[in-house]
Each structure stands twice: as structure tokens, then as C-alpha cells.
Amino acid sequence: MxxxxxxxxxxxxxxxxxxxxxxxxxxxxxxxxxxxxxxxxxxxxxxxxxxxxxxxxxxxxxxxxxxxxxxxxxxxxxxxxxxxxxxxxxxxxxxxxxxxxxxxxxxxxxxxxxxxxxxxxxxxxxxxxxxxxxxxxxxxxxxxxxxxxxxxxxxxxxxxxxVRPDIRALFDRPYAAPTARGPIHVLVTGGSQGARILSEAVPQALAALPEPLRKRLRVQQQSRAETLEATRAVYAAAEIEAEAAPFFGDMARRLSGTHLVIGRAGASTCSELAVAALPSLLIPLKIAMDDHQRFNALSLAEAGGAEMVLEDEATVERLTAALLSLLGNPVRLAAMSGGAKSAALxxxxxxxxxxxxxxxxxxxxxxx
CATH class of the missing domain: 3.40.50.2000 (Glycogen Phosphorylase B;)
Structure with a gap:
């Protein structure tokens, strides 16, 4: 045989x-x-x-x-x-x-x-x-x-x-929450696939945060090509240090230095977030077949590793409030890292x- x-x-x-x-x-x-x-x-x-x-x-x-x-x-x-x-x-x-x-x-x-x-x-x-x-x-x-x-x-x-070997390697690295006055690294994924919420609403929500918090942000943002310049303009006007591009090829390296990930809730995304022990704010795609992204996100949220905001509720105001409660609380981020890792396989x-x-x-x- x-x-x-x-x-x-x-x-x-x-x-x-x-x-x-x-x-x-x-x-x-x-x-x-x-x-x-x-x-x-x-x-x-x-x-x-x-x-x-x-x-x-x-x-x-x-x-x-x-x-x-x-x-x-x-x-x-x-x-x-x-x-x-x-x-x-x-x-x-x-x-x-x-x-x-x-x-x-x-x-x-x-x-x-x-x-x-x-x-x-x-x-x-x-x-x-x-x-x-x-x-x-x-x-x-x-x-x-x-x-x-x-x-x-x-x-x-x-x-x-x-998951890919370079993502698997992140499982063994400790999560380091942002310090009281240090930079806060945020990675926004999924916007390259045409998600208006991620390409437009998320930058506006980050820009609406209080100035002391904004000045500490270091944002890496995937964005649709047609909204790229508008996304950069939002960050520049808010004096947020940001890199925006349609695609990031070195995702493992970027994840290794990130404090919070904002994105959709595809299966690979959720699995990689758990293995990398990263806190996340997830906005499930509401038209996903059988609403599977919501259930993917729910699995991480129930483990304490993610906060989920449904697409119909993802206004700039709602996202700003969620981000303020996360980015302004390093203790919570550290606890969410532990929750995400507990869900990892x-x-x-x-x-x-x-x-x-x-x-x-x-x-x-x-x-x-």
C-alpha cells in the first residue's frame, strides 16, 4: 500500500x-x-x-x-x-x-x-x-x-x-502589555478585502480617542487601495503614527510586537490570535455563511481573549468606547492575552x- x-x-x-x-x-x-x-x-x-x-x-x-x-x-x-x-x-x-x-x-x-x-x-x-x-x-x-x-x-x-510555523512560534513568547506611558501597538487586519468598517470606521474611532492616548498609538492598518489615502489622512489629522497598506506579508513579525488586533473573525484569524496570545476587538462579517464568523469570535470572547462588536452595532462611537476600555487598561489587555492563549490549540x-x-x-x- x-x-x-x-x-x-x-x-x-x-x-x-x-x-x-x-x-x-x-x-x-x-x-x-x-x-x-x-x-x-x-x-x-x-x-x-x-x-x-x-x-x-x-x-x-x-x-x-x-x-x-x-x-x-x-x-x-x-x-x-x-x-x-x-x-x-x-x-x-x-x-x-x-x-x-x-x-x-x-x-x-x-x-x-x-x-x-x-x-x-x-x-x-x-x-x-x-x-x-x-x-x-x-x-x-x-x-x-x-x-x-x-x-x-x-x-x-x-x-x-x-497555523503557519512562524505563527506557531509565537505561542512560546510572553505577551508584554503596554507600559503606563509607552507606545501602544495596534494592528488592523482585514481592511484590504473591502471591509468599509475596518478601512474607514476603525481609523475614525481611533482618531476620536483622547489626545494623550492617541499620541501613544502606533497603528499598522490594512486598508482597501481606494481608501488608502483617506485612511492615512485620518491618522495624520489625529496625529497618530500609522502605517497603512493594502497588504502585509510579514504578519508573524507584526503580530509579535502588537498589543491589540482589530479585525474580522475568520477561522484562521481567530486561531492565529489564540496561538499568538493576542487580545483582539473582533467585528464578525455578518453575511458570512451560517453566521460562522460570529460563532468563531464568540469562542474567543467566551475564553476572555476578545471583545466582539457586531457589524450592525459597529458605529464610530461604539468602536471608540470599546477601544478606550481596552487601550486604556493594560491590566485588562494582559488578562485577555491569557484568555486568548487558553483557547489556543x-x-x-x-x-x-x-x-x-x-x-x-x-x-x-x-x-x-
């Missing part, structure tokens, strides 16, 4: 980044990895350590015509995946969610191959929810996974969400790889 793992993931960063982390861990353990994704996933897979890639576009649609087209696309994908799994003699197939992951898993199930799912969010995604009654195991990133079908709960294992990648190997051994024995 060859040690081949097919990693199947939909074409978003939220699915692809944890899949890549698993692929690297398995490769270090001597596994061969094959990636199954769609054309969107390829844009996140330049450095994906896969010896082969299977293109499995799975269209979605609404209404009778859209559903019919989706059915045809999925069927075509299953046929292609079926042949690939047979040729590769895959030992196990791991799905990370997203419609393009479905054909590979359906093909694996039809051949009796070991399967498992990893769910990045606090709510089981649509594709994972549909397939979870049939796969061998489900790995969860957050406690109290929601929308789990009846009978599946006993096969859910909490392991966490794989820093060894998710290794635990997920252990699950992959256990699933393969159940069928093929200890030689896999």
Missing part, C-alpha cells in the same frame, strides 16, 4: 492554507501528497507541496437550471477523481470543505477508502455537513461545533486549526496528521 494522501480543498484561502499545513507535515513523515482543488484554489497553491494536482471544478447554482449544471459538474468531477484515486491507490482522502472537495470524497467513499474531514469554522460548512455522516472522522477547530448532523457528534475530534497540524495516519491504519494495517 503506497502512502498517498489526497488533500481535497475548495478554492479559498480559508480551505487551502490548513490543507497546505497538513501537506507539509505529511511530506515530512514520508507521505506523498496529491492536491485536488478547483481553478480558484490554484491561486493559493503556488508553494503547495503536492507531487500532482487534480483539477476538480464543482459548480454551484440556484434554481432548477443552476442545480442541474451543478449536478453535472459534480458528476464529472467524481468520475475524474474516481480514476485518479484508483491510479494513485490513495491510502486516505482528507476534505477541507468547499464544493470542489466533494468529488474526491465521493469517489473515495465509493471505493471504500479511508476518509476524514477538517472543519475550520465553528459551524460545519455546507459541503462538510453534507458529507460528514459518511466519512470516517471529523476534525474540529473550535469547541462546540455547530450544525453537526445527528449521529455524527461521536466522530468529531477537537484538534484546532493548523497550537499543535493542530501534527494532530491532524496523526488522524490521517490512524484512518489509513484502520483499513490497511500498521504498515501505512
Amino acid at each position: 503506497s502512502k498517498v494522501c489526497v488533500v481535497a480543498a475548495g478554492g479559498t484561502g480559508g480551505h487551502m492554507f490548513p490543507a497546505e499545513a497538513l501537506a507539509r507535515e505529511l511530506a515530512e513523515r514520508g507521505w506523498r501528497v496529491v492536491l485536488a482543488t478547483d481553478h480558484r484554489g490554484e491561486s493559493y497553491a503556488q508553494a503547495f507541496p503536492a507531487e500532482e494536482r487534480i483539477a476538480l471544478d464543482a459548480a454551484t447554482g440556484r434554481g432548477p437550471v443552476g442545480m442541474a449544471k451543478a449536478g453535472v459538474a459534480i458528476t464529472r468531477g467524481v468520475v475524474k477523481a474516481w480514476a485518479a484515486l484508483k491510479r494513485l491507490d490513495a491510502a486516505v482522502v482528507v476534505g477541507f470543505g468547499g464544493y470542489p472537495s466533494a468529488p474526491a470524497l465521493l469517489a473515495a467513499l465509493s471505493q471504500g477508502r479511508p476518509t476524514l474531514l477538517h472543519e475550520q469554522n465553528s459551524v460545519l460548512g455546507r459541503t462538510n455537513r453534507w458529507l460528514s455522516p459518511y466519512v470516517g472522522a471529523v476534525a474540529a477547530s473550535f469547541p462546540n461545533l455547530r450544525m453537526v448532523p445527528s449521529g455524527v457528534g461521536a466522530r468529531v475530534t477537537l484538534i484546532g486549526n493548523p 497550537p499543535d493542530a497540524t501534527a494532530k491532524l496528521a496523526d488522524m490521517v495516519e490512524a484512518a489509513a491504519r484502520q483499513v490497511f494495517g500498521p504498515g501505512v
